[in-house]
Amino acid sequence: MTAATRGNDAAAARFAPPVRVAAMTSAEPSKETGLRFQISKLDFFYGSKQAVFDFTLKIPANKVTALIGPSGCGKSTFLRTLNRMNETVRNSRFVGEILLDGQDISQMDVVGLRRRVGMVFQRPNPFPKSIYENVAYGLKINGYRGRLRDLVEHSLRRAALWEEVKDYLHKSAFALSGGQQQRLCIARALAVDPEVLLLDEPCSALDPVTTAKIEELMFHLKDSCTMVIVTHNMQQAARASDFTAFMLDGRLIEHNETSKLFTTPADPRTEAYITGRFG
Amino acid sequence: MSRLRLIWRKSLNAVMLTLTGVAAFAVVSVLFLILGYLLWNGGKSLNWDFFTKLPKPVGETGGGMANAIVGSLKLLLLAAVMGLPVGLMAGVYLAEFGGKAFSFVIRYTTDLLNGVPSIVIGIFAYSLAVLPVKHFSTFAGGVALGIMVIPITVRSTEEFLRAVPTSLREGAMALGASKWRTIVTVVLPAASGGIITGMLLSLARVAGETAPLLFTAFSNRYWSPGWGQPIASLPVMIYTYAIAPYDDWHRQAWAAGLVLLALVLIANLGCRLVLNRRGAIRSV
Numbered sequence: 001m002t003a004a005t006r007g008n009d010a011a012a013a014r015f016a017p018p019v020r021v022a023a024m025t026s027a028e029p030s031k032e033t034g035l036r037f038q039i040s041k042l043d044f045f046y047g048s049k050q051a052v053f054d055f056t057l058k059i060p061a062n063k064v065t066a067l068i069g070p071s072g073c074g075k076s077t078f079l080r081t082l083n084r085m086n087e088t089v090r091n092s093r094f095v096g097e098i099l100l101d102g103q104d105i106s107q108m109d110v111v112g113l114r115r116r117v118g119m120v121f122q123r124p125n126p127f128p129k130s131i132y133e134n135v136a137y138g139l140k141i142n143g144y145r146g147r148l149r150d151l152v153e154h155s156l157r158r159a160a161l162w163e164e165v166k167d168y169l170h171k172s173a174f175a176l177s178g179g180q181q182q183r184l185c186i187a188r189a190l191a192v193d194p195e196v197l198l199l200d201e202p203c204s205a206l207d208p209v210t211t212a213k214i215e216e217l218m219f220h221l222k223d224s225c226t227m228v229i230v231t232h233n234m235q236q237a238a239r240a241s242d243f244t245a246f247m248l249d250g251r252l253i254e255h256n257e258t259s260k261l262f263t264t265p266a267d268p269r270t271e272a273y274i275t276g277r278f279g
Numbered sequence: 280m281s282r283l284r285l286i287w288r289k290s291l292n293a294v295m296l297t298l299t300g301v302a303a304f305a306v307v308s309v310l311f312l313i314l315g316y317l318l319w320n321g322g323k324s325l326n327w328d329f330f331t332k333l334p335k336p337v338g339e340t341g342g343g344m345a346n347a348i349v350g351s352l353k354l355l356l357l358a359a360v361m362g363l364p365v366g367l368m369a370g371v372y373l374a375e376f377g378g379k380a381f382s383f384v385i386r387y388t389t390d391l392l393n394g395v396p397s398i399v400i401g402i403f404a405y406s407l408a409v410l411p412v413k414h415f416s417t418f419a420g421g422v423a424l425g426i427m428v429i430p431i432t433v434r435s436t437e438e439f440l441r442a443v444p445t446s447l448r449e450g451a452m453a454l455g456a457s458k459w460r461t462i463v464t465v466v467l468p469a470a471s472g473g474i475i476t477g478m479l480l481s482l483a484r485v486a487g488e489t490a491p492l493l494f495t496a497f498s499n500r501y502w503s504p505g506w507g508q509p510i511a512s513l514p515v516m517i518y519t520y521a522i523a524p525y526d527d528w529h530r531q532a533w534a535a536g537l538v539l540l541a542l543v544l545i546a547n548l549g550c551r552l553v554l555n556r557r558g559a560i561r562s563v
Contacts, residue, residue, distance in 0.1 A: 085453060111455040119453035125446035128469045138454035141464065185450070192454060 036061040036196055036226040037082060042096035044077055044250075046089065051077045053250045055096070059196075059243075064218055064227045066241035066258065068234060070278065074250040075230045079198050082228065083117040084110050100196070115142060118189035122201040124181035126173035126188075131156075131165050134173050134184055138192040151191060159187035160217050179210030186217065190225075197221065199229040203236065215240040234274055238262050246270045314540075321537025324530035329538070334500050334516075340527040344535055346502050347511040350417075351539070354496060354512055355482055357421025362428030363478050369429070370436025370474075375462055386434075393430035400426050401491030409495055415509040420496025424485045431484065435477025439470040472554045479550050483543040489514035513539045 037059035044052035052074045059065050067075040080086045081094055084105065098105045105113055115138075126134050135152045144151075152169070156162040161183040168175070173184055182202060189197060199218075203211040218227055218240055231237050237244050238258060245255040246267075254261060254270045265271040272278055328343045335342030369389070373382050404423035409415055443466050451461040467474070496510050498519060503510035513535050520532035 083453060085449060088449070088452065111457065114453055114455040119449075121446055121449065121453075123446060125444070125450040127447060127450065127465050137451070137456075137464070141451075141454065141456045141460055188450075188454065 034061050035059065036101065037228075038097075038099040038102075039082075040097045040099075042078070042081065042094060042098065044074070044081055044086070044094045045092065046077075047091040051250050052081070052094075055250075055252050057245060057252060057255060059226065059228060061195075061226050062222050062224075063242040064222060064229060064240055065243045065245065066237035067228065067230045067245050067247060068232075068237050068273070069247035069253075070273070071232070073247045075247055076200055078247070079200055079228060079230050080119075082196070082198055083114050083119055085114075085119065115192050116194055117196040117198060118192065118194035119198045120182070120185050120189055120200065120202045123205050124178055124185050126176070126181050126184050129173060130170045131173050131176070131184060132169040135187050135191050138188060142192055144192075155187040155191040156184075158190050158221065159183045160213065160220075161187055177210075179206050179213065182206060182210070182214065183217070186214070190221075194225065196226045196228065199227060201230050201232060204232060211236070234262075234276075246273060248273070317533065317537055317540060320530075320533035321535075324534040325537060329531070329534050333502070334511075337525075342531075344511070344513070344516055344531065344538075346499065347513050347516040347535065348538060348542075350496070350499070350503060350510040351486065351513045351542070353417055353506075353510065354420045354424055354492070355486055357417065357506070358424035358428050358485055359478075359482060361421060361425030362481075363432055366429045366432025366478075366481070367436050367474070369433045370440065371462060371467070373433065373437040374440035375458070375466070386437075389430045389433045392426075393434075396490075397427060397488050398490040401494055404491060404495045412507075414507075415495060415497035417496055417503060417506045417508065417510040420492050420510065420512070421506075423491035423495045424488060427485045427488065427491065428478075428481045431481035432478055435480070436470075436474050439473030439477065440466060442473070443469045475550060475554065479547055483547060486543055487514055487539060489518050493518075513542075 035058050037057075039055060039057045039059070042052055042055040043050060044055075055078060067079065069075050077086065082098065082100075082105075086092045086094075087110070094106075100108070100113070100116065127137060129137070132152055135155050136148050139148060139151060153162060153166075156165060161180060164180060165176070165184075173181060176184060182205075186197075186202075203214055206214070215236065218229070221227065229237075229241065241258045243255065244258045244261045246253045246261065246265075246269075248269055254265060254267045256266070261270065262274060265274060326343075328341060329345075330343060330348065331345050332341070332343035333346055334344065369385065373385060377385065401423050404419055404426065408419035408422045447465055447469060448461050451465040452458070456464065492512055492515050496512055496515070498515045499509045499511045517532045517535045517539070520528040520535065523529075
């Protein structure tokens, strides 16, 4: 950790306690199990084409779970099922059960679900608005009334971006570099204080230094957030995650603690993939 | 490759380049010829009276077209109020909601509407807004122009909305915004520059329309207060004055042409300036 980010953390701590948006988090994690998501027997279809098969996975709270696997194996599809983003795709549907803190997500109000399960996309997608407006967006559309300014600052600090942008809050978000834009998108997702953050290859468009920043950021976010990250980068999965799930052709092949999966994979296909024999 | 072939290819390249260049030059020179002629004739006849005075009775020289300038602005305002919202919303529907078959029908109909001769639209507005009340009116002229504004606005709105990346929509929806909210707060602002430009273009196009106004707004040699009476407009005045047998009227027709062109140009440039000031915001 660098001195600069330590400074950020101290400052973030100062801001942390009072600003949690109580009204926005409706449920506590199921304490007894320590699980955030429980997915059982999930099948996902685009029209008649099945993309995910019989997928069962438990995602522990306040941990980073990485999804790895070759392109087109259904990682992103699975990730986007968790906040029902796939609903925007015509004729898509899923069968099976996805529980968030014990509640079935298909029964939940989609707006409420997405408020609790934030998402960061592969390419930074800031809105064509100012930096401030980007972070405040989620709060505004959710009808949050209160000191927006403080929450914006708090979110930017959590995303380790505050020091870099504090003097330019009203400049266009497009003026930022790619890595800054991605952290802005993380800050934007964090502003509504989600319990879960889904990251869909968040670093694939970024350089190694920026990638390291985001991984460090994820490490600190674990205190308050459960994360699920899709990545093509095996080193990233090994460095940044606590649990890793390996997917192949729409099926979950293996799921284990990251240290175990990468050192002693149980399935020969997992071993072949992580040693670079295919994919 | 033989040397001969190389020379052949190079000369062919030169010939084609020249041909396209000449064609481009021809297009631009026609435009500048029109502009120059208009500036020369119109500029000569333009004076302060033109902007401030009413037309003089037949036989007297002098006077101006103050009523026609205001009349054109009022007609355009009506056209904007009636046509732009419909065009905008239909464009949003096509780009964001429409199913395949229905969208195709709307798109096709819009293109047809765009191709309907303006005089036919004039007849339609005549039967819609003139016949029932049995007199020409500003309102009827506004209806005619408003209808003409719709198709261009629909298509340009749709095009610019489609150019907004899906990732922006997903970003907003992932924060819990409903589809409608996403469109209003993220997609439309992202495309606003293009949409506004499209709207201005459509207004600029109808600003010069004469035919649909001849039997809707008609014309008026005096001020036309309110919206219920016949009103003068620059294109109709140009038409009336140009076919009249008086030199002084021809002079004023040229001046009116110049003013009409200037109005359209100023509106366009002004809009561009405002949009550029918001600058980086549009570079999605």
